[in-house]
Amino acid sequence: DNELKNILEKHTQLLEQNKGGNSEEETLKSVKMVADQIATMENNIYQMDPNTRGLNKIVKAIRNLKNNFQVMGYTIPVLLGLEFKEGDSIEVIAELPDESIEKDKKIITRIVTPRIDFKGEMIQRARIEIKYNI
Numbered sequence: 001d002n003e004l005k006n007i008l009e010k011h012t013q014l015l016e017q018n019k020g021g022n023s024e025e026e027t028l029k030s031v032k033m034v035a036d037q038i039a040t041m042e043n044n045i046y047q048m049d050p051n052t053r054g055l056n057k058i059v060k061a062i063r064n065l066k067n068n069f070q071v072m073g074y075t076i077p078v079l080l081g082l083e084f085k086e087g088d089s090i091e092v093i094a095e096l097p098d099e100s101i102e103k104d105k106k107i108i109t110r111i112v113t114p115r116i117d118f119k120g121e122m123i124q125r126a127r128i129e130i131k132y133n134i
Contacts, residue, residue: 039114075117098131106132
């Protein structure tokens with residue numbers, strides 16, 4: 001809950017800064033900071049039991065944050081749980097074997113740095129960890 005409050009506070013600050021006409025560089029720095037916090041929350045959620053009490057509220061709050069970013073032209077795509085394909089514009093920083101993964105699959109299991117797009121163009125490349133069973 002405290003982590004969610006911190007994210008919401010940072011997001012509110014970002015929106016207020018954006019209204020004030022701050023430089024593009026300052027806005028981008030703020031977006032990256034909040035995106036990192038979102039990625040941390042999503043990594044934690046990915047590892048949690050889906051029946052955890054209060055989880056839906058956190059997921060909904062993250063969705064709202066992402067929607068607000070979209071209004072400003074920024075997109076933070078969901079990558080967790082997706083299959084990694086060679087040639088994706090993603091930096092893999094760790095590959096871990098896992099027999100619970102379907103044979104011949106590589107699954108994104110942790111986001112170290114989230115991908116950020118601005119008006120459809122990637123401005124920050126994702127750094128990820130994957131698990132595989134080959």
